[in-house]
Amino acid sequence: MSSTEQGTSSAAPAEPTTAPESAAAPEVPESFYYVHGKDKVVHKVSAGALQHSALIHGMISNLGYTEEQAKANPFPFENIDGDILQMVVDWCNQHKGKPTPPEDTNLPKQKEKLFDLVLAVNYLEIKELLTYCCKQVAMMVKGKSPEEIREIWMIPTDAEDEAAEKEAKKRAGKEAAGETAAAAGDAK
Amino acid sequence: MILSKYPFVVQKEILHNMKYSDLFMLSFVSKDLNELIKSCHKKTFKSIRSIEYVNDRAKNTCAVYIFDGRKPKNSEKPSKLDDDMIVRLVEQDDSKSGSFQFNFRVSDDYKYPVVFYDHSDKECVFQSIHNHFLDLFGNSIEYTWKESLWMESQGFSTPVIPNLKNVSLRVAMDLDELVGDFSELEDFFSSSSVFKTIHLAVRRDMESLNPESKFYQAESIRIRMHLVDGPDFLRHFRGRHIGLDCRRYEESNLLDFVNRWKSGEAFQNLEYAQIKIMNDNQFLNRILEEIGANFIDANRQPPTYTVLHNLSWPDRNVTEFELTSHTYVVRATDNRVASVQIVDHKLIFGVWNKTEEEFLKMVE
Numbered sequence: 203m204s205s206t207e208q209g210t211s212s213a214a215p216a217e218p219t220t221a222p223e224s225a226a227a228p229e230v231p232e233s234f235y236y237v238h239g240k241d242k243v244v245h246k247v248s249a250g251a252l253q254h255s256a257l258i259h260g261m262i263s264n265l266g267y268t269e270e271q272a273k274a275n276p277f278p279f280e281n282i283d284g285d286i287l288q289m290v291v292d293w294c295n296q297h298k299g300k301p302t303p304p305e306d307t308n309l310p311k312q313k314e315k316l317f318d319l320v321l322a323v324n325y326l327e328i329k330e331l332l333t334y335c336c337k338q339v340a341m342m343v344k345g346k347s348p349e350e351i352r353e354i355w356m357i358p359t360d361a362e363d364e365a366a367e368k369e370a371k372k373r374a375g376k377e378a379a380g381e382t383a384a385a386a387g388d389a390k
Numbered sequence: 391m392i393l394s395k396y397p398f399v400v401q402k403e404i405l406h407n408m409k410y411s412d413l414f415m416l417s418f419v420s421k422d423l424n425e426l427i428k429s430c431h432k433k434t435f436k437s438i439r440s441i442e443y444v445n446d447r448a449k450n451t452c453a454v455y456i457f458d459g460r461k462p463k464n465s466e467k468p469s470k471l472d473d474d475m476i477v478r479l480v481e482q483d484d485s486k487s488g489s490f491q492f493n494f495r496v497s498d499d500y501k502y503p504v505v506f507y508d509h510s511d512k513e514c515v516f517q518s519i520h521n522h523f524l525d526l527f528g529n530s531i532e533y534t535w536k537e538s539l540w541m542e543s544q545g546f547s548t549p550v551i552p553n554l555k556n557v558s559l560r561v562a563m564d565l566d567e568l569v570g571d572f573s574e575l576e577d578f579f580s581s582s583s584v585f586k587t588i589h590l591a592v593r594r595d596m597e598s599l600n601p602e603s604k605f606y607q608a609e610s611i612r613i614r615m616h617l618v619d620g621p622d623f624l625r626h627f628r629g630r631h632i633g634l635d636c637r638r639y640e641e642s643n644l645l646d647f648v649n650r651w652k653s654g655e656a657f658q659n660l661e662y663a664q665i666k667i668m669n670d671n672q673f674l675n676r677i678l679e680e681i682g683a684n685f686i687d688a689n690r691q692p693p694t695y696t697v698l699h700n701l702s703w704p705d706r707n708v709t710e711f712e713l714t715s716h717t718y719v720v721r722a723t724d725n726r727v728a729s730v731q732i733v734d735h736k737l738i739f740g741v742w743n744k745t746e747e748e749f750l751k752m753v754e
Contacts, residue, residue: 343408360420
């Protein structure tokens with residue numbers, strides 16, 4: 203979506219010094235928005251870069267913010283760590299208006315960072331980046347034994363799953379009993 | 391990283407980026423994960439064409455391949471690349487016996503998992519792996535066990551094929567001087583389920599197998615008897631495709647074959663037969679008259695009979711064969727037609743799913 207359609211701009215259009223000789227369309231100034239994560243650090247991102255995120259793209263589509271309004275109203279993503287949001291912003295900037303390559307080798311190698319990035323990217327609905335991240339997560343267990351996979355992805359054993367299920371049932375039973383008792387008390 | 395903390399769409403995307411061999415390993419991690427794989431890959435697994443156990447007795451190794459229908463199909467010769475291998479099962483002499491459990495390792499170049507097992511656990515290991523496949527990939531896939539010692543005679547012993555549910559069996563064997571007792575062979579066929587394909591290279595004299603033997607029920611049989619005059623394998627055949635390469639074959643047996651088909655007395659399932667006779671084959675020149683073949687006018691174009699057979703296995707999985715012949719015979723019981731041709735010392739016989747009337751309508 204172009205900045206003209208949104209009626210937003212980062213700065214007033216430059217005054218034409220001379221009348222253009224060619225019939226080329228005047229360059230449309232790029233519009234910017236502001237986002238911040240858990241750490242409240244604000245990132246300025248172009249609308250073009252934000253198009254990668256279906257969530258943000260949907261949010262800004264009909265806003266009609268001016269530059270000042272955009273600056274004053276950064277989008278808060280309190281569920282995303284600052285460094286993770288920075289990674290996402292960097293990726294969106296790097297791939298602004300470009301076709302995405304078949305793979306991305308610049309994703310974090312550390313498990314926990316990658317885990318948080320996947321959650322953030324899924325939340326922000328950045329399809330291509332999610333695909334890269336998921337490929338990377340899948341690669342972590344390539345050629346590993348079941349026990350190694352369990353360790354890497356922290357998968358509970360069947361016994362642990364069963365115990366957790368029993369516990370959940372027990373808790374649900376207790377809660378239901380509590381609600382029944384409360385309802386009976388109310389009725390009295 | 392806790393996989394279960396991801397939303398389902400993310401888990402699904404991750405699993406869709408994994409190879410079959412990695413999914414196979416993953417499915418052993420927990421029951422819940424196994425169910426997750428099945429639910430995420432419901433559609434993908436439907437595109438699996440076949441799972442093949444390719445057993446190499448000489449190396450005590452069985453490679454299991456998975457062929458995906460989404461990959462470009464090469465029915466002539468499946469690639470059987472390491473990439474298609476889902477697991478390799480290796481019998482180990484020195485593996486410690488005791489309570490059985492899978493001993494997974496990965497190949498040196500990390501391409502596929504390897505399971506090591508002790509000889510005494512063989513049946514149990516194969517059944518467990520196979521039942522796991524049935525659970526994970528479903529039972530609508532074609533599962534095949536292939537055992538081929540066709541080209542490398544290393545001493546005969548009947549194969550020991552684990553008893554696996556829903557598996558078609560394909561074996562190729564050399565029967566040479568090392569075969570001590572043919573009853574062993576009879577026992578092997580009778581104790582196994584019906585074979586999809588049997589290929590035998592007969593290199594020594596042998597007696598006829600029991601006419602009731604399951605051997606004759608095989609869907610497809612290929613016999614090569616270049617050096618000896620063996621028994622008449624054709625007479626009791628009850629399957630669909632048969633190929634005989636014989637040093638000699640009695641004229642009376644060949645007449646008997648066609649006449650019994652024509653009368654409907656035998657070979658009701660037969661679709662395709664090729665009988666090649668190397669020596670004393672002059673009678674083939676007159677056999678068409680003797681079997682009472684019908685002739686289509688030489689100026690007219692007969693229809694082409696097409697069959698997919700696996701008589702060229704193990705070289706090729708499936709071969710498409712076309713037969714265009716001006717001669718045919720008709721079965722009395724249902725008026726069905728079989729095209730017949732004599733070429734290169736060979737009688738070729740292709741049974742149509744058409745009556746004579748329908749067949750003649752196709753003649754141009």
